[in-house]
Amino acid sequence: xxxxxxxxxxxxxxxxxxxxxxxxxxxxxxxxxxxxxxxxxxxxxxxxxxxxxxxxxxxxxxxxxxxxxxxxxxxxxxxxxxxxxxxxxxxxxxxxxxxxxxxxxxxxxxxxxxxxxxxxxxxxxxxxxxxxxxxxxxxxxxxxxxxxxxxxxxxxxxxxxxxxxxxxxxxxxxxxxxxxxxxxxxxxxxxxxxxxxxxxxxxxxxxxxxxxxxxxxxxxxxxxxxxxxxxxxxxxxxxxxxxxxxxxxxxxxxxxxxxxxxxxxxxxxxxxxxxxxxxxxxxxxxxxxxxxxxxxxxxxxxxxxxxxxxxxxxxxxxxxxxxxxxxxxxxxxxxxxxxxxxxxxxxxxxxxxxxxxxxxxxxxxxxxxxxxxxxxxxxxxxxxxxxxxxxxxxxxxxxxxxxxxxxxxxxxxxxxxxxxxxxxxxxxxxxxxxxxxxxxxxxxxxxxxxxxxxxxxxxxxxxxxxxxxxxxxxxxxxxxxxxxxxxxxxxxxxxxxxxxxx
Amino acid sequence: xxxxxxxxxxxxxxxxxxxxxxxxxxxxxxxxxxxxxxxxxxxxxxxxxxxxxxxxxxxxxxxxxxxxxxxxxxxxxxxxxxxxxxxxxxxxxxxxxxxxxxxxxxxxxxxxxxxxxxxxxxxxxxxxxxxxxxxxxxxxxxxxxxxxxxxxxxxxxxxxxxxxxxxxxxxxxxxxxxxxxxxxxxxxxxxxxxxxxxxxxxxxxxxxxxxxxxxxxxxxxxxxxxxxxxxxxxxxxxxxxxxxxxxxxxxxxxxxxxxxxxxxxxxxxxxxxxxxxxxxxxxxxxxxxxxxxxxxxxxxxxxxxxxxxxxxxxxxxxxxxxxxxxxx
Numbered sequence: 001x002x003x004x005x006x007x008x009x010x011x012x013x014x015x016x017x018x019x020x021x022x023x024x025x026x027x028x029x030x031x032x033x034x035x036x037x038x039x040x041x042x043x044x045x046x047x048x049x050x051x052x053x054x055x056x057x058x059x060x061x062x063x064x065x066x067x068x069x070x071x072x073x074x075x076x077x078x079x080x081x082x083x084x085x086x087x088x089x090x091x092x093x094x095x096x097x098x099x100x101x102x103x104x105x106x107x108x109x110x111x112x113x114x115x116x117x118x119x120x121x122x123x124x125x126x127x128x129x130x131x132x133x134x135x136x137x138x139x140x141x142x143x144x145x146x147x148x149x150x151x152x153x154x155x156x157x158x159x160x161x162x163x164x165x166x167x168x169x170x171x172x173x174x175x176x177x178x179x180x181x182x183x184x185x186x187x188x189x190x191x192x193x194x195x196x197x198x199x200x201x202x203x204x205x206x207x208x209x210x211x212x213x214x215x216x217x218x219x220x221x222x223x224x225x226x227x228x229x230x231x232x233x234x235x236x237x238x239x240x241x242x243x244x245x246x247x248x249x250x251x252x253x254x255x256x257x258x259x260x261x262x263x264x265x266x267x268x269x270x271x272x273x274x275x276x277x278x279x280x281x282x283x284x285x286x287x288x289x290x291x292x293x294x295x296x297x298x299x300x301x302x303x304x305x306x307x308x309x310x311x312x313x314x315x316x317x318x319x320x321x322x323x324x325x326x327x328x329x330x331x332x333x334x335x336x337x338x339x340x341x342x343x344x345x346x347x348x349x350x351x352x353x354x355x356x357x358x359x360x361x362x363x364x365x366x367x368x369x370x371x372x373x374x375x376x377x378x379x380x381x382x383x384x385x386x387x388x389x390x391x392x393x394x395x396x397x398x399x400x401x402x403x404x405x406x407x408x409x410x411x412x413x414x415x416x417x418x419x420x421x422x423x424x425x426x427x428x429x430x431x432x433x434x435x436x437x438x439x440x441x442x443x444x445x446x447x448x449x450x451x452x453x454x455x456x457x458x459x460x461x462x463x464x465x466x467x468x469x470x471x472x473x474x475x476x477x478x479x480x481x482x483x484x485x486x487x488x489x490x491x492x493x494x495x496x497x498x499x500x501x502x
Numbered sequence: 503x504x505x506x507x508x509x510x511x512x513x514x515x516x517x518x519x520x521x522x523x524x525x526x527x528x529x530x531x532x533x534x535x536x537x538x539x540x541x542x543x544x545x546x547x548x549x550x551x552x553x554x555x556x557x558x559x560x561x562x563x564x565x566x567x568x569x570x571x572x573x574x575x576x577x578x579x580x581x582x583x584x585x586x587x588x589x590x591x592x593x594x595x596x597x598x599x600x601x602x603x604x605x606x607x608x609x610x611x612x613x614x615x616x617x618x619x620x621x622x623x624x625x626x627x628x629x630x631x632x633x634x635x636x637x638x639x640x641x642x643x644x645x646x647x648x649x650x651x652x653x654x655x656x657x658x659x660x661x662x663x664x665x666x667x668x669x670x671x672x673x674x675x676x677x678x679x680x681x682x683x684x685x686x687x688x689x690x691x692x693x694x695x696x697x698x699x700x701x702x703x704x705x706x707x708x709x710x711x712x713x714x715x716x717x718x719x720x721x722x723x724x725x726x727x728x729x730x731x732x733x734x735x736x737x738x739x740x741x742x743x744x745x746x747x748x749x750x751x752x753x754x755x756x757x758x759x760x761x762x763x764x765x766x767x768x769x770x771x772x773x774x775x776x777x778x779x780x781x782x783x784x785x786x787x788x789x790x791x792x793x794x795x796x797x798x799x800x801x802x803x804x805x806x807x808x809x810x811x812x813x814x815x816x817x818x819x820x821x822x823x824x825x826x827x828x829x830x
Binding site: 043044136138141180184186199325336340405406446454 | 538565602648650656
């Protein structure tokens with residue numbers, strides 16, 4: 001590990017520090033804009049990175065990655081637009097918290113949790129890279145299937161109110177995931193001859209429609225377009241540092257969940273954010289009402305999705321197998337700079353690995369400082385009267401969604417899901433399960449089918465492999481827990497009929 | 503306030519007229535696969551080409567529908583030279599052949615050919631059941647349908663050459679499709695796959711753990727990109743696919759209606775970029791062989807590929823039948 005310290009002089013020079021700071025700012029901005037996630041940011045800045053020395057270049061790209069992963073939370077909290085799908089879980093509590101006049105705390109908490117989550121991910125990256133990398137290799141299709149099933153089961157926990165409505169919404173998400181090209185035969189499924197559906201509806205278009213557009217419809221409906229909301233004036237404050245101390249267990253747990261999911265290629269930040277949110281909700285203290293502005297909800301989601309960044313770097317650097325789309329482009333950048341990732345890189349160029357690691361850690365700290373300084377600026381958005389805010393949000397949603405793949409069809413998808421989201425909220429159906437189902441549907445189905453193709457004796461493959469068997473056992477236990485608590489809740493409701501909750 | 507300047511800025515960007523000479527803004531190369539080692543090869547050319555043109559050329563990964571989604575997306579952009587098709591053989595020749603796309607290679611205006619990459623059969627370094635190509639085939643023959651292999655996505659070029667090898671050697675193994683070769687390699691190293699087809703980029707990043715048993719091309723340079731590993735013909739196997747046919751390659755293209763002077767500028771920049779020795783060395787180091795065919799050779803080179811691919815498609819059909827009879 002001491003060889004990695006050779007990276008210190010490579011990073012601590014004005015150019016690398018400036019490039020990293022610039023990357024964080026670019027990442028935050030790109031994360032705030034709906035649709036443009038960290039992946040797009042890295043792709044756009046890749047050509048610039050080539051003209052820099054390796055560590056300055058990689059520092060900038062990694063900074064965009066972490067800044068972009070955290071930036072999505074700002075628009076989720078303030079405008080109910082998750083800038084990226086990974087921030088979707090942040091808005092459950094972030095938006096209600098901002099509406100209650102605690103925008104500054106919400107943004108501050110999100111930034112602090114992101115940074116600390118990222119740093120915890122980084123420490124795991126430093127100490128456990130080889131170990132976790134070996135573990136990740138033992139994850140094959142049966143294990144992925146079990147993990148995806150675990151993710152789908154969290155729908156029941158994340159859902160507000162009726163578990164049945166949550167499952168129905170999750171079913172809609174799973175159905176949406178079936179649209180597109182079948183991975184095993186290349187046949188088109190439910191595309192109705194429309195080429196735009198050949199990879200299914202774009203998840204970001206669906207997210208922006210469901211969450212942001214439906215909120216706009218509600219805002220328009222409630223009127224008061226010229227009212228100037230009476231929001232507390234925001235200023236630079238380090239209060240969030242104090243607040244987060246109350247959530248230290250949640251923070252560490254969520255960051256570790258994020259790192260773990262990041263380290264397993266192909267699962268990613270969005271799933272880890274939902275799962276750690278579900279875990280925090282299950283273990284919440286009395287008095288914490290999730291979905292109505294609980295601090296713990298923001299901490300769980302943000303710590304997990306930034307912990308995931310550190311996690312995703314583990315297989316990328318130590319195995320040469322990228323953890324997600326963004327790290328795949330990061331790996332491409334590293335190759336272009338002349339370094340092939342893999343175990344050999346740790347031996348032959350420890351200074352490069354060390355420099356990347358330091359860039360990642362320092363990037364996280366720069367993000368915290370910038371996030372705290374910029375929070376008041378972001379917070380001013382809430383003081384804008386609706387007559388200005390609604391068209392601006394609509395413009396941002398349309399620009400961001402169109403920019404995904406320059407497709408007008410995506411705008412239609414956004415609009416349709418805006419209407420769907422509006423109707424679902426009217427009927428008190430939760431929206432998050434749609435996204436979880438949509439993201440996990442493909443992972444679930446394709447790994448199930450792949451596992452059966454790999455197996456030499458049918459479904460036994462799921463129980464013959466120890467890790468898979470353990471995950472499936474957890475799945476079954478969780479399912480039993482959900483069923484039992486649902487039955488208990490309905491019995492209680494029968495005995496003690498309260499006010500109608502539909 | 504925050505919203506007003508933003509709206510203004512967005513309006514300004516959208517309303518900017520095209521007054522300057524081409525290129526006056528960044529150019530996009532629409533790349534048909536997920537990000538990974540192969541994308542880096544396109545990025546090397548894009549970067550060098552951008553330097554010639556004085557703007558950035560960014561490589562935008564647009565995976566989906568066996569590569570045709572990228573073509574569809576690029577076809578919807580204006581024919582102004584700001585969008586380049588990263589014309590890989592799968593969306594350009596193969597998918598139209600399979601009836602999955604409406605265009606043919608003649609519907610595009612070629613710039614220069616970019617790179618070619620051959621495929622190879624790899625096994626784990628610590629594999630004990632077989633050590634080389636003959637022993638792998640012997641094992642597969644002795645245990646029909648027992649070995650698991652992945653060619654990445656199904657029915658693509660790597661699958662064709664793999665099926666062709668299996669058909670010629672009369673051996674059967676279970677195909678397990680993965681979305682990309684980059685994903686499948688993890689399961690080869692993890693021990694659930696027994697062998698697989700790889701490209702040079704994925705091989706380079708995994709060469710500490712995998713061993714090439716046969717390069718699936720007759721060309722000598724192809725063997726060089728896999729550290730001098732033996733070619734399949736060295737074992738007396740005739741692939742029946744010559745030249746570019748059994749290989750992945752890409753030819754950068756623009757829409758047919760693109761103005762002539764814009765095409766000329768792009769061709770000139772790409773030609774100069776590819777002629778640079780540092781660009782060629784970088785590509786070779788990554789396992790991608792610069793092809794060096796100019797725009798005038800497009801029809802001559804790409805035309806015959808389609809006929810050769812038919813034999814690969816027949817091999818996949820043979821494999822499907824053989825697998826079914828093994829299962830019975």
